[in-house]
Amino acid sequence: MQTFVIAGGCFWCLDAVYRVLRGVSDVVSGYTGGTTPNPNYESVCTGRTGHAEAVAVTFDPEVIPASVILDVFFTLHDPTQLNRQGADVGTQYRSAMYYADEEQRNLFETARTRATEWWGAGIVTTIEPLGVYHDAEDYHQDFFAKNPGQGYCMAVALPKVNKIRKSYSEYLISQ
DSSP states (O other): OEEEEEEESOHHHHHHHHTTBTTEEEEEEEEESOOSSSOOHHHHHTTOSOOEEEEEEEEOTTTSOHHHHHHHHHHHSOTTSTTEETTEESGGGOEEEEESSHHHHHHHHHHHHHHHHHHGGGOOOEEEEOOOOEEOOGGGTTHHHHOTTSHHIIIIIHHHHHHHHHHTGGGBOOO
């Protein structure tokens, strides 16, 4: 098993997308990249903690390649938007990849370079060492599945899930 920590806008969307993929055994929404000890949702939303909303995606690379996990990341959000994703604005919504070791750093750099084929040279995704990862509150975990009719889920998360279902159908969990 391998775990990647990535941030690309609201963690509800990332969580929803990765949960539909075969080989993904766990997705944990959380906060990383900041300096405030023990951040919570309210403090992170102020934009003053330095943390990003992120997910820790644990997957089996024998079932779904690491390159696919990373290509999904660059497909599901717009990595050319600095400190935002659509109407979600602030440093907590930045595009970032947090590596645990040099092997991950190299994988992330390769994926970011590969993504320039789709996005051009304007990618702002940072690649940073993984510091402390703080799990988000329980109500944020698997938010989309628990709240499918919620407005944000319908307007923002669902189109991203559908995009991944279409683009990566060979990796979907059988329904």
